[in-house]
Amino acid sequence: MNIRILKDKIAGRTMLVLTLVSILLAVLVAWGLFYRSLPLLENYSLTDLLTSSAWKPEKGEFGFLGFIMGTLWVTAIAIILALPLCLLVSIYLSEYAHPRLRKLIVPVVDLLSGIPPVLFGVWGVLFIIPLIQDHIAPSFVDNSAGYSVLAGGIVLAIMIFPLLITLFLEVFSTVPRDMLNASLSLGATPWQTVKKVLLKKAMPGMIASTVLAISRAFGETIAVLMVCGGNVPGIPHSVFDSGYPLPVLIANNFGETFSVPLYDSALLFAALLLFVIIFIFNAVSRIILARVKRKIE
Template sequence: MQSLLLKRRILKDRILGRIMLALTGMSLLALFAMGAGLFYKSSAILKAYPLWNLLTSTEWSPLNGEFGFWSFILSSIYVTVLAVVMAVPIALLTALFLTERSHPVVKKIVFPVLDILAGIPSVVYGLWGTLLIVPWIADTVGPLFVDYTSGYSLLTGSIILSVMIIPLLVSLFVELFSTIPADLKEASASLGATQWQTSRLVVLRKVSPGIIATIVLAVSKAFGETLAVLMVCGNMVGIPHSPLDSVYPLPALIANNYGEMLSLPMYESALMFAALILFVLILLFNVLSRIVLHNVEKKFKL
């Protein structure tokens, strides 16, 4: 009887193992299928124009058959990088305060607020940016640096994106900091370290690989954000020379023009190529970040 039960358990384990392996393979297959599909739909424009010209040209005039994506790529990178630069310090310090210094009552108030902010649709952030941030940039911030700005700018889009990813960053950082054993903090305090020194030299150092992984997740989310950025960035083709210039990120290009793709030759293929560029950029960033994360983990293990 026991032998029969053991055989059943082994059989169940094998079946479940193969099911999980199949599901994992399906996830990887979905990634490859997505990339292959975008490449296939982009093949027309890749055959008609040299890849280097498509990626480095700034001329965008579909009516004249000119498809240059360099300004869109730069706009996407600038908006995302500036948003992350603004969001990460705020989220990091907020998470440190909540885990290391705040009263439990404060946590009960802040955590639900973060959940609400994370659940707000992006169109609401876009409207908020249009009604409040755009006029503030145009009337208050802009005149300090330039003669004129409409307010629909790289800076505005980055502010909106940073506000959108802060709840995600804070929640993940809090989870990371909560995993630090109390013994490490007590040992640091017993050696005479202040609370800030303990946070900086013990807590942050211990979870630094997790911090990198969290930032990667936030960058991926911000890079592909469409509606909020579309509403506040100005959507003007050109390379931005300052944070107060209008920009045209790749997601906004796709969302703005996809309905018109059948009216012009190569338009559908061009927009699919824009999506392929976005896909490849996010993939490359994740691969590079994984390499950095591996090196950081290896260093701290030593």
């Protein structure tokens, strides 16, 4: 056989194996986390783990509800803040802004996405915490140290700006320009066109993008750890309460707690929980986004 063809074939096989193995990584991660969570799952029912907020590992109580609620609080705040802002910015960039202005703003959004989480945390501590402590919280509550789910939410909101804006712009670009022109030629104002045509047509993609952003917020660890002030597990009752989201639980305790029985298993269960939720969210929204894109091709 021709040596070139042989080379081609061998390289092909090798690369195929690598592709398959690397894709199996997801399965491997899921299996590894599940395997290590098994001791916990064998001793407690899933419902108890998810609906109890009693967290006393030394006494064998593992209730994740407080951490789940912490995660939901910061994520909800982040999305409530980021969604309208990013939607408006994306509409502005795709329908209103001069191309030259767009070329100035988009790189800044890109740069923002390159800033590592720890720096968001540092900034949160330096800027957001004093802001909440001295200016926002006093009008609502008697005493707040600033470290709160609100701080976590604000920092997270900024962290998901770039993701949301990039995805929204991508989704908007799939709406045919001629369809928007059709609305404009009927005498609709640009905003009417945005409201009734662009947003309507882009809705599935926008929902998928938002779900992606939510799952990004779920998993963010270090920045939230630095500003949420979570040391004691518990369900937050106001935005000025401290919060203790799931990823923070793992980061705070993992690797140092192997003397307490089942503790490490519980932490890996937390990681499994994050993995499963985020995996499902991501898979669903990526499939929707891929559909949206394929339609125009």
